[in-house]
Structures are given as C-alpha cells and as structure tokens.
Amino acid sequence: MINVKNLQKSFGGIEVLKGINTEIDKGDVICVIGPSGSGKSTFLRCLNMLERPTGGQIIFEGDDLTDKKIDLDLHRQKMGMVFQQFNLFPHMTVMKNLTVAPMMLKKVPEEQAKAKALELLGKVGLADRADAYPNQLSGGQKQRVAIVRALCMEPDVMLFDEPTSALDPEMVGEVLDVMKKLAADGMTMVVVTHEMGFAREVSNRILFLDEGVILEEGTPDEIFGHPKNERLQSFLAKVL
Amino acid sequence: MNPFTLLLLAAGNPFAAWLAKLHETFLVNDRYKMMIEGFGNTIVITLGALAIGLVIGTIVAVIKYLAEDSRSLRPAAAICDVYLTVFRGVPMVVQLLIFFYVVFAHAKNGIPVAIIAFGINSGAYMAELIRSGINAVDAGQMEAGRSLGMSRLQTMRVIILPQAIRYILPAIFNELIALLKETSIAGYVAVVDLTRAANLIRNNTYDAVNTLFLVALIYLGMVVLLEQILKKLERRLRKGDKR
Numbered sequence: 001m002i003n004v005k006n007l008q009k010s011f012g013g014i015e016v017l018k019g020i021n022t023e024i025d026k027g028d029v030i031c032v033i034g035p036s037g038s039g040k041s042t043f044l045r046c047l048n049m050l051e052r053p054t055g056g057q058i059i060f061e062g063d064d065l066t067d068k069k070i071d072l073d074l075h076r077q078k079m080g081m082v083f084q085q086f087n088l089f090p091h092m093t094v095m096k097n098l099t100v101a102p103m104m105l106k107k108v109p110e111e112q113a114k115a116k117a118l119e120l121l122g123k124v125g126l127a128d129r130a131d132a133y134p135n136q137l138s139g140g141q142k143q144r145v146a147i148v149r150a151l152c153m154e155p156d157v158m159l160f161d162e163p164t165s166a167l168d169p170e171m172v173g174e175v176l177d178v179m180k181k182l183a184a185d186g187m188t189m190v191v192v193t194h195e196m197g198f199a200r201e202v203s204n205r206i207l208f209l210d211e212g213v214i215l216e217e218g219t220p221d222e223i224f225g226h227p228k229n230e231r232l233q234s235f236l237a238k239v240l
Numbered sequence: 241m242n243p244f245t246l247l248l249l250a251a252g253n254p255f256a257a258w259l260a261k262l263h264e265t266f267l268v269n270d271r272y273k274m275m276i277e278g279f280g281n282t283i284v285i286t287l288g289a290l291a292i293g294l295v296i297g298t299i300v301a302v303i304k305y306l307a308e309d310s311r312s313l314r315p316a317a318a319i320c321d322v323y324l325t326v327f328r329g330v331p332m333v334v335q336l337l338i339f340f341y342v343v344f345a346h347a348k349n350g351i352p353v354a355i356i357a358f359g360i361n362s363g364a365y366m367a368e369l370i371r372s373g374i375n376a377v378d379a380g381q382m383e384a385g386r387s388l389g390m391s392r393l394q395t396m397r398v399i400i401l402p403q404a405i406r407y408i409l410p411a412i413f414n415e416l417i418a419l420l421k422e423t424s425i426a427g428y429v430a431v432v433d434l435t436r437a438a439n440l441i442r443n444n445t446y447d448a449v450n451t452l453f454l455v456a457l458i459y460l461g462m463v464v465l466l467e468q469i470l471k472k473l474e475r476r477l478r479k480g481d482k483r
Contacts, residue, residue: 050383077389087384091402100398101388153388 001026001061001157001188002047008055009042016042018212019056024157024190029183031199032192033223034209035235040192043209044161047190048079061156077105080150084162086142088134094121094145095130098152106153113152120148124178140171144178151182158182160191196239200224208232265447266454278437279458285354285433286420292359293419294412297366300324302396304367305374310392320367327364333425335361340429350431354423362419369411373404406477413470417463424459434458 002024009017016039024030032040045051047058049065049072058065060075089097098117102108108116121127124144134142143163150158160179164172176198183189183202193199199206199220206223208216208231216229224240227233266272300320307317327335339357340350347353377400385395405412427436438455442448 048387050387073386073389073391075389076387079387081384081387083380083384083387085378085380087378087380089381089384089399091406101390104394104398105389150388 001028002190003059004047004056005059006056007043007046007053007058009039009046009051010054016212017046017053020209020212020214022207022214022217024188026156026188027186028205029187029189029203030191030205030207031203032190032207032209033194033196033199033235034207034215038209039212040209041161044159044190044192047159048076048081050081073105077101077153078156080153080155080158082143082146082150082158082160082163084165086134086139086146086166088142088146088149090134092133093130094126094132094134094137097134097145098149101149102152117148117152120151121145123181124148125174138171139167140174143167143171143175147175147178147182157188157190160189160193162192162194164193164195194239196224196236208235210235261447262450265441265445265450271441271444274432274437274440275434275454278432278434281351281426281432282420282423282434285351285358285423285426285431286416288355289358289362289419289423290416292355293362293366293415296360296363297370298401300363300367301370301374302393302401304371306392306396324364324367327361332358332361332422333428336425336429350426350429353429354426354431354433358419358423358426362415365415365418366412369408369415370404372411373408374400376407377403409473409477410470413466413473417466420462420466421459 004020004022004024007017007020008015020043032043034040042051046053047060049058053066056066060079063070063075065072065075088094089100092100095114095117098121099108099110099113102113102116103110118127118130121130124147126141126144126148129137129141129145134145137145147158147163163179164175167175172195176195179189179191179198180202191198191203201220203220205217206220207214208223208229210231216223216227216232223232224236227236266275300323303313303316303320307313336354336357340347340353344353344356374396381399381403382392382395385399386392390398423433424435426433427439432440434455438451442451445451
C-alpha cells in the first residue's frame with residue numbers, strides 16, 4: 001500500500017532521514033520506535049507529505065507522492081492522521097469537527113455525514129459529546145475525537161504521531177483501547193509511539209529508527225525477544 | 241424668533257442668548273440639513289472603506305502567508321509588499337488628492353472616490369493586522385486541515401481565518417475608529433462630510449464655537465459608541481473561550 005524508497009529529509013543541512021526503505025501492506029499495524037531525535041515523527045510526516053522529502057520516493061497505492069504534478073489533497077483524503085497535540089478545530093463543535101471535511105471534500109450530504117460521525121463517536125464512547133466544544137473535553141476525549149475525525153474520511157491507512165505522548169497517564173489507556181479496536185477491525189496503521197506494551201501487543205511489525213535509518217525491523221517477538229542490534233538492546237533496556 | 245426667547249433675551253439670560261445663537265446658526269435656512277447630509281456621507285464613506293479594506297487586507301494577508309512556502313506566490317507577495325509600503329508611507333490627504341485629481345480625474349462625485357481611496361489605504365493597515373492574526377493561530381491547525389485533504393486555501397477559509405478574526409477583532413475596531421476620524425479630510429475633494437458641513441456653516445454664520453464643538457461632539461459620540469460595541473463583543477468572545 002505504501003512503498004518507501006530511499007526516503008531522505010534534511011532540515012537546513014541537517015540530515016534527519018538518511019535513506020529509509022520499507023513497505024507497508026494492507027492490514028499492517030506498524031509501530032515505529034526509537035530514541036527521541038531519531039527521525040520517527042519526520043518519517044511519519046513524510047508519508048503524507050506534511051514534510052516534503054528531500055530525496056527518495058513515497059509510493060502510495062501506485063502513485064508517487066513526491067511527484068510534483070500529483071494531487072496531494074486527493075491522496076491525503078485516504079491517509080488519516082492523528083497528532084500528538086490533537087489539533088482539533090477549537091471554534092467548531094465536536095460534530096462540526098467530524099463532518100466538515102467529508103461534507104466539503106467528498107460532498108457527503110449533511111445528514112449522512114452526521115449519522116456516520118455519531119456512529120463512530122458511539123464506538124469510542126463519546127456519542128453524548130457531539131455538541132461539546134474541544135475545550136470542554138479531557139485530553140483523552142480530545143484524542144479519541146481526533147481519531148474519529150480522521151476515520152470520518154474513510155481513509156485506507158491511519159498515521160499516528162505519538163498519539164498518547166501529550167496525555168495524562170490515566171488517559172493513555174482509553175486512547176490505546178480505541179487504537180487496538182481499530183487494529184482488530186483490520187485498519188492499516190503506522191504508529192510512532194513510546195508505548196512499548198502497545199507495540200508488542202498490537203503491531204505485526206516494528207521499525208527501530210535511530211539517527212535517521214532503520215537499524216532493525218521485525219515482528220514484536222524478534223524486536224523485544226531477540227534484539228540483534230546493540231543500540232536496540234540498549235534502547236530497550238532503558239525504556240522497558 | 242419666538243416671543244419666549246425674546247423675553248428671556250430681554251432679561252439678559254446668557255443661556256437664552258446661546259439658544260438664540262444656536263437657532264441662528266443651525267436652524268435658519270435649514271442649515272442643520274447640511275449637517276445631517278454630512279453625517280450620512282461620513283458614515284457611508286467609513287463603512288464602504290471598511291468593507292474594501294477588509295477584503296483587500298484579507299487577500300493580501302493570505303497571499304503573504306501562503307507565499308512563505310510557495311515559490312509561485314513570491315511575485316504576488318512582492319507586489320503586496322510594495323502596496324503596503326506605498327500606502328502606509330504616503331499621507332492620506334495626499335493619496336486622496338491623487339485619487340481625485342489624477343486617478344479619477346473626471347469624477348463628478350467625490351464620495352465613491354473617497355470610499356475607494358480610504359478603502360485601499362485602510363486595506364494596507366488591515367493586511368498586517370490580519371496577518372498577525374493568522375500567525376497567532378497554531379500551526380497544527382493548518383496541518384490538521386491539510387492532513388484531512390483540504391487545500392491550503394480551504395483550510396485558510398474554514399479553519400484558520402475564523403480563528404484569526406477572533407484574535408484581531410479589537411485591533412480591527414481600533415482601525416475602524418481611526419478610519420472614521422480620518423474621513424474628516426474628505427472635504428479636500430469636494431465631499432460634504434460631517435467636518436466639511438460644519439465648516440461650511442461656520443463660514444456662513446461666523447459661528448466657529450458652536451459648529452466646531454458640535455462636530456467634535458458627534459465624532460466623539462460615535463467613537464464612544466464603537467468602543468462600547470467592542471467591549472460587548474470582547475466580553476462575548478471571552479465567554480466563547482470558556483465553552
């Protein structure tokens with residue numbers, strides 16, 4: 001579904017990604033782990049071109065997103081993204097947050113968009129907060145709404161950029177539960193995370209990024225049970 | 241003059257003398273009608289210029305914001321910069337005279353010319369205000385909009401600008417107040433605005449005190465009214481933040 005070929009990214013001469021190659025298949029749940037500053041978030045943000053790569057290719061469903069002529073907006077509709085800081089639209093109610101994009105971009109009729117939003121809100125346990133404004137929600141609730149906002153566009157893949165890092169500890173669980181359900185439903189997911197328990201339990205493949213390259217990748221068993229790379233071993237020793 | 245006033249005058253009452261003067265200055269020959277006309281023109285010029293200024297200011301601000309990461313918009317942004325420098329760097333009276341005697345040299349009616357001149361000038365100030373509002377909106381908002389598949393313009397219109405307006409509403413009201421007062425120079429191009437009306441009456445009646453103080457009071461009243469409206473709006477916005 002997403003084919004990453006020799007992806008490179010530098011910021012003002014500083015190389016953050018130094019040639020990343022990987023493939024994300026339909027139904028994959030991939031966790032990206034690694035020390036801070038390793039380029040995990042940059043890698044994820046390159047996948048939907050929020051950061052423009054300085055080299056390499058991102059092939060998404062057969063189209064090269066780094067091609068200047070491609071309609072990025074159209075492709076982004078199929079790639080949901082969840083941010084560390086939620087980035088809900090504060091001037092809109094929860095319902096409006098969820099329906100604005102489908103109604104504007106996919107011309108979904110209002111009634112239909114609302115019905116879909118309510119259904120998904122119900123699934124994350126927030127059906128009663130449809131008329132609230134983001135400021136009235138807790139962090140965990142905001143992040144669940146943000147996940148639903150991305151889902152309302154019916155994406156083919158969901159990108160998560162440290163979705164629980166800005167949350168109070170007691171709210172991490174409710175967000176991870178939603179993500180687990182999503183994975184169980186077969187959604188393709190790429191998750192940048194520090195939640196090793198989640199990575200171990202839910203993902204089918206883990207990428208260990210350090211200093212802009214994938215140092216090791218494998219199943220959770222391989223990564224957590226038999227880490228080969230020395231740096232991965234010392235990273236795991238610190239975080240586990 | 242009515243007999244009652246005459247009676248008071250005879251008694252040497254200074255207040256009555258003043259009333260008589262007012263009568264002479266504003267009521268004789270229906271001169272107050274000129275004040276009403278001038279008041280109307282001042283309002284029309286101010287509101288018209290405000291509308292033009294908001295439109296131009298928004299367009300310029302958005303172009304300059306988007307040009308920060310779009311090469312193709314750089315030339316447009318450069319033109320915007322020239323516009324900002326020129327229209328903020330030349331005195332408004334001079335701009336008004338140029339518009340009336342050069343740009344629209346054959347204009348019969350000064351009011352549309354004044355609206356355009358004040359509007360284009362105000363747009364230069366609005367642009368920088370609105371841009372500061374756009375910059376005050378968290379960068380994550382643009383990213384969230386883009387990640388859903390909205391274009392930069394769509395995100396700007398639906399997500400960024402509505403939030404930016406809330407940040408800069410007080411500043412826009414201040415600009416409106418400045419604009420209202422600045423229209424008092426419209427008389428330079430044969431427009432009978434409030435100030436010019438008062439000045440004409442002063443010229444006819446040699447009553448400088450009452451004409452000029454009355455016009456000052458009217459401006460002051462309008463500004464105080466606008467300030468009250470702003471206070472109410474700000475209170476309502478603050479309530480919105482607590483939602």
